[in-house]
Amino acid sequence: MRDISISFGGIHAVEKASVNLWPGEVVALLGHNGAGKSTLIKILSGAYKRDSGEIFVRGEPARIDNPRDAKAAGIETIYQTLALADNVDAAANLFLGREILTPFGTLDDAAMEAEARKVMGRLNPNFRRFKEPVKALSGGQRQSVAIARAILFDAKILIMDEPTAALGPQETRQVGDLVKELKREGIGIFLISHDIHDVFDLADRVIVMKNGQVVGEALTSDVTKDEVLGMIILGKCPPGAKPGSGAARA
Ligand SMILES: Nc1ncnc2c1ncn2[C@@H]1O[C@H](COP(=O)(O)OP(=O)(O)O)[C@@H](O)[C@H]1O
Ligand SMILES: [Mg+2]
Numbered sequence: 001m002r003d004i005s006i007s008f009g010g011i012h013a014v015e016k017a018s019v020n021l022w023p024g025e026v027v028a029l030l031g032h033n034g035a036g037k038s039t040l041i042k043i044l045s046g047a048y049k050r051d052s053g054e055i056f057v058r059g060e061p062a063r064i065d066n067p068r069d070a071k072a073a074g075i076e077t078i079y080q081t082l083a084l085a086d087n088v089d090a091a092a093n094l095f096l097g098r099e100i101l102t103p104f105g106t107l108d109d110a111a112m113e114a115e116a117r118k119v120m121g122r123l124n125p126n127f128r129r130f131k132e133p134v135k136a137l138s139g140g141q142r143q144s145v146a147i148a149r150a151i152l153f154d155a156k157i158l159i160m161d162e163p164t165a166a167l168g169p170q171e172t173r174q175v176g177d178l179v180k181e182l183k184r185e186g187i188g189i190f191l192i193s194h195d196i197h198d199v200f201d202l203a204d205r206v207i208v209m210k211n212g213q214v215v216g217e218a219l220t221s222d223v224t225k226d227e228v229l230g231m232i233i234l235g236k237c238p239p240g241a242k243p244g245s246g247a248a249r250a
Pocket of ligand 2: 037038
């Protein structure tokens with residue numbers, strides 16, 4: 001995403017922000033509440049239309065004006081709320097709105113369950129609760145259903161907005177394992193968080209936003225957590241980081 005801007009009324013929610021993501025890379029998008037993280041990724045997922053700036057997918061200019069465009073470009077988003085249908089099972093959730101039909105036009109439940117078992121087996125081999133409504137599942141299991149739904153249709157870019165905000169430590173670890181598996185499969189992942197401790201160990205790279213602008217970016221191997229906290233709080237870039245247009249001047 002290059003030089004992306006959007007305003008609401010007079011407020012510059014995102015201003016000239018540039019971010020990138022490689023296949024199989026986990027990028028943590030960090031910043032305080034209100035920094036513009038969700039707004040920026042909602043532009044990538046087609047939920048908001050940018051005022052200016054460009055989006056490239058696989059190096060080609062991409063037209064992303066609505067969520068359908070984003071999905072067609074292989075971009076899937078998992079929002080904090082997960083947006084699951086609580087009263088139906090995992091397979092029904094995976095195919096919600098994209099159901100497999102028999103030649104007679106009826107729902108092909110067997111085919112959908114077989115596909116569900118395949119993709120869930122890849123992500124969470126211990127998962128057995130295919131016959132239960134997802135409201136009966138644990139938080140971590142619900143996350144894996146939401147992630148399975150996202151990657152079922154060949155997503156190459158996955159956006160997770162505050163994925164562990166509502167989870168306990170064990171479930172947070174489970175989400176970490178899911179992220180590592182997706183990474184092995186070559187999927188690029190934006191992990192959005194206001195809390196560096198949630199994402200630092202999983203991320204290959206961090207990008208920090210403040211007041212709608214990009215403070216800077218760094219490989220996690222080149223900076224310490226304290227230095228990244230300095231980027232988040234003070235907008236100050238350490239020597240190991242590449243400053244963005246929102247970096248504080250020394
Ligand atoms: N739909 C909207 N209408 C008006 N203001 C918005 C809207 N969405 C976001 N904003 C504003 O944009 C700024 C960035 O918000 P957001 O992207 O949600 O931050 P973050 O996800 O980093 O916490 C905030 O000032 C927020 O109030
Ligand atoms: Mg947010």
